[in-house]
Amino acid sequence: MNLKIFLCSYKFYLCGMKINGFILLFSTLILGLLGACQPEESNANKEIKILCTTGIIADAVENLVQGHAQVNHLMGPGVDPHLYKASQADVMAMQSADIIVYNGLHLEGKMTEILEKTGKSKPVYALGHYLDSAALIIPDGELVDPHIWLDLSLWAQGIQGLSEDLSAHFPGKEKEILLNSESYTKKILDLDEWVVEKMENLPKENRILITSHDAFGYFGKRYGVEVKGLQGISTAAEYGLRDLTNLVDFCIENKVRAVFVESSVNEKSLKAVVEGAVASGYDLKIGGKLYSDALGQKEGPAGNYLGMVRENVETIYSGLE
Ligand SMILES: [Zn+2]
Numbered sequence: 001m002n003l004k005i006f007l008c009s010y011k012f013y014l015c016g017m018k019i020n021g022f023i024l025l026f027s028t029l030i031l032g033l034l035g036a037c038q039p040e041e042s043n044a045n046k047e048i049k050i051l052c053t054t055g056i057i058a059d060a061v062e063n064l065v066q067g068h069a070q071v072n073h074l075m076g077p078g079v080d081p082h083l084y085k086a087s088q089a090d091v092m093a094m095q096s097a098d099i100i101v102y103n104g105l106h107l108e109g110k111m112t113e114i115l116e117k118t119g120k121s122k123p124v125y126a127l128g129h130y131l132d133s134a135a136l137i138i139p140d141g142e143l144v145d146p147h148i149w150l151d152l153s154l155w156a157q158g159i160q161g162l163s164e165d166l167s168a169h170f171p172g173k174e175k176e177i178l179l180n181s182e183s184y185t186k187k188i189l190d191l192d193e194w195v196v197e198k199m200e201n202l203p204k205e206n207r208i209l210i211t212s213h214d215a216f217g218y219f220g221k222r223y224g225v226e227v228k229g230l231q232g233i234s235t236a237a238e239y240g241l242r243d244l245t246n247l248v249d250f251c252i253e254n255k256v257r258a259v260f261v262e263s264s265v266n267e268k269s270l271k272a273v274v275e276g277a278v279a280s281g282y283d284l285k286i287g288g289k290l291y292s293d294a295l296g297q298k299e300g301p302a303g304n305y306l307g308m309v310r311e312n313v314e315t316i317y318s319g320l321e
Pocket residue numbers: 082147213214215233234235292293
């Protein structure tokens with residue numbers, strides 16, 4: 001009897017320890033959670049959120065901040081920035097971002113207003129603003145060509161300018177960010193030299209680049225290639241039957257070897273040019289797909305800016321050689 005009472009009270013004692021242990025663990029968890037929910041005393045360790053419009057810009061920013069910020073972008077592979085409209089989720093992402101980086105020069109045509117408005121309440125930087133206005137191409141004398149990343153030397157300038165503004169948001173890491181900028185822009189300028197050489201190796205008469213829209217104006221100017229697009233510098237521009245037949249005639253007259261579709265533009269328009277040429281007895285081919293306004297899939301060879309440029313140049317070279 002006494003033993004039974006002893007065992008019973010011993011079990012009760014153990015059970016009590018378990019309950020106490022559970023209560024202790026539970027309270028620790030609750031306190032921990034409460035601690036996590038409390039506002040941080042200092043912003044020093046808070047991860048800075050940088051929102052970029054295109055993947056090409058986000059790639060540059062990631063190379064500058066190298067893990068010191070959370071970098072996101074709105075427009076993924078194959079997305080046309082000229083026609084892109086901000087969704088409700090994008091507006092929320094813009095509101096919660098600490099810094100926004102975009103191209104400017106009206107690349108993000110339908111987002112320009114909201115980007116400029118957001119710039120009144122937080123730092124918003126446009127890469128185009130870091131360039132000397134004399135370097136900008138204004139094909140029709142009115143609208144600036146926004147495709148500055150397709151001249152690698154210009155893109156490097158833009159990134160250097162951005163790195164100075166961006167570094168100011170990372171106290172204690174300013175030097176590191178400026179050094180990152182130096183090493184990334186060095187890679188861009190090395191690639192720039194390679195593009196110059198590669199295009200010089202093409203027979204002069206073959207250096208004509210026809211694409212869906214006029215994205216390659218800076219590329220043509222820098223690397224000595226004549227460029228023509230069916231649509232203007234924005235895909236928002238309409239084109240008519242006359243533009244189409246003019247381009248077909250141009251291809252035939254200039255013995256253009258191939259035309260190139262773009263990953264972010266519908267292929268239909270350029271296929272019509274090829275069909276028009278073939279119907280006139282001229283064997284015009286599609287030379288491949290170029291990444292003009294958007295990167296390729298993340299895992300693919302055009303998933304970052306340097307890879308995208310290499311892919312483009314190899315495609316142009318083999319289509320026109
Ligand atoms: Zn474009």
